[in-house]
Amino acid sequence: QVQLVESGGGLVQAGGSLRLSCAASGSIFSINPMGWYRQAPGKQRELVAGITGGGRTNYADSVKGRFTISRDSAKNTVYLQMNSLKPEDTAVYYCNLDRGGGVYYWGKGTLVTVSS
Numbered sequence: 001q002v003q004l005v006e007s008g009g010g011l012v013q014a015g016g017s018l019r020l021s022c023a024a025s026g027s028i029f030s031i032n033p034m035g036w037y038r039q040a041p042g043k044q045r046e047l048v049a050g051i052t053g054g055g056r057t058n059y060a061d062s063v064k065g066r067f068t069i070s071r072d073s074a075k076n077t078v079y080l081q082m083n084s085l086k087p088e089d090t091a092v093y094y095c096n097l098d099r100g101g102g103v104y105y106w107g108k109g110t111l112v113t114v115s116s
Helices: none
Strands: 002-007 010-013 018-026 034-039 046-051 057-059 067-072 077-082 091-100 103-106 110-115
Touching: 002 091, 002 103, 018 034, 018 091, 018 110, 034 067, 034 077, 046 067, 046 077, 057 067
Parallel strands: 010 110
Antiparallel strands: 002 018, 018 077, 034 046, 034 091, 046 057, 067 077, 091 103, 091 110
């Protein structure tokens, strides 16, 4: 079993920064790809950023240049550094782990609210 616990969400003014963390525990490996998704009210969940076990990253166009995903394999933790936040970044942010074989795990989410 895998558990993912997000933290670091909160209320921030536009232009501000937040750093999200996702601590993973259980039967995981440092090679497992992980990512951050978000879901705004009334919208579908969307990929924000992903990182492979080898450190290769990808980002949604809407966050490129503002967000940075990273991972500390020794701590089984993935981070999302969010800078220059905009009101449209307001959403619940979810951590995801790809276990392979079509198996995915999700955290419960952390709310990010960006005020204008």
